Amino acid sequence: MPNHVKYQRGYFMPPEPCFDWAKKEYIEKAPKWVSVDLRDGNQALIIPMSLEQKLEYFKKLVEIGFKEIEIGFPAASETEFELARTLIENDMIPEDVTIQVLTQAREHIIKKTFDALEGCKTPVIIHVYNSTSLAQREQVFKRDKEQIKEIALTGAKLLKELTDEAGHDNYRFEYSPESFTGTEPEYALEVCNAVLDVWQPTPDRKAIINLPATVEMSLPHVFAQQVEYMSKNLKYRDAVELSLHCHNDRGTGVAETELGILAGADRVEGTLFGNGERTGNTDLITVAMNMFAHGVDPQLNFANMPELVELYERVTNMKVEPRRPYAGQLVFAAFSGSHQDAIAKGLKWREEHDPEHWTTPYLPIDPTDVGRHYETDVIRINSQSGKGGIGYILEQNFGYVLPPKMREELSYASKDVSDHTHAELSPEEVNRIFHENYVNHEGRIELMDFHFTHAENNKAFKAFVTVKIDGDEQDVIGNGNGRLDSVCNAMEKLGLKAHIASxxxxxxxGGSDSSAMAYVGVEDPNGKIVWGAGEHHDIITASIKGLISALNRM
Known part of the structure; x- marks a missing residue:
């Protein structure tokens, strides 16, 4: 039997069509964001974070703009219990930030969770869950639907009783039918509504129903229908925040989350960079930045992505892949010559025509919005690069504005170096190749001296040039329409026949002491253009040095 035959679709479609989400073009406003890095993300680490690392991470999450942060499972780990106590006892929770804790629907675990929260003055969400999927009911718990629902109700009742007894009016409740994606939607709805009947939420004190894609099982559009079905049929809907918690087993956690928001979700749980068990959780950075790229304020600030990547990698011992959207080192990098050329032209067009809007080819967002730089992160040079990239690198980093044909020739020289070294070239290396091959290029001809007078008609120039050719010093005179033309004609008298083509x-x-660059293309007797460049604080000297460089290269 082929291996694929053993796999069955373990998800369930809603009992009615749910396609309103498909009529929406984009996400119009940010959901409530909930970071579960300190719980779901932390429990997936080979070496979980220490208390000090968790405190540092918590501060960064607050700085980014998270208003709800799940700090852990206090009954499951002493470190997580200690984190809760440290944050509470040291008044480290801002007034506008709600902490969230996770607990199973079991009495002794719920009571220890309440112990961890004792004395908390800021808002708290207590998140209780139990698995409702068909597979878990049959294989793990060996209980029927009524018995599984009773587990949820027992936990919901105990949460409410303990809260009412202690007078904790700052506590709110969240319930998750864990493995929602493998649960029949009608049954998930039945359990959630039964829990809500216990809690009796109001618009002033909302309950949270969280729909976890504990294991991703379907195409994203199926999940969207499941979410829409729940959103339309939950009781107390104006007093309920519908929440998502998607994993990434099929690699579509972000897509599921986005479609789930369109389908009615008010709230999203996830982690930075998609950390989490197995293939991870929904990457909140990607979801938020996708909204940002559509011109919608995500209410989270990722303006310094390199700093965030450094913190994440240091405290989790995980790595951010170089191609991870918005955050990876290479996501804005263009090595391809045609891409580089389009980006360079697009940036120039925007500067001249529409600086207020972003439509640059190949760059979905402005890299500077996440702390990246054009000079080091966008145009990158290797054996695949072209004249556009070479020109951009030299202009942005060193101020050289090469003619297009000269850029093209330099690009071949640079690609050749990259090809032979099997390495990317830094801007400094490109600049070195440019100078070694073109600028004030030494060879058979050495410029010693020059001066000019006007020709007899006072409309042309006469150049008096002293050069060394193969060490032999010679004086020569040439006439021309301009200074450089007269020098070129003088060189022809020495047998160096060349026509200035560019x-x-x-x-x-700026300033009087500024150096100048001149780029000279001469046509050799065979019609080929040979390039040279001259650099000097005097523009006339730079021009002649550029001509001599071209003649030496010819």
């Missing part, structure tokens, strides 16, 4: 120049910096 010339451009620019100052490197």
């Amino acid at each position: 010339y451009s120049e620019h100052a490197m910096t």
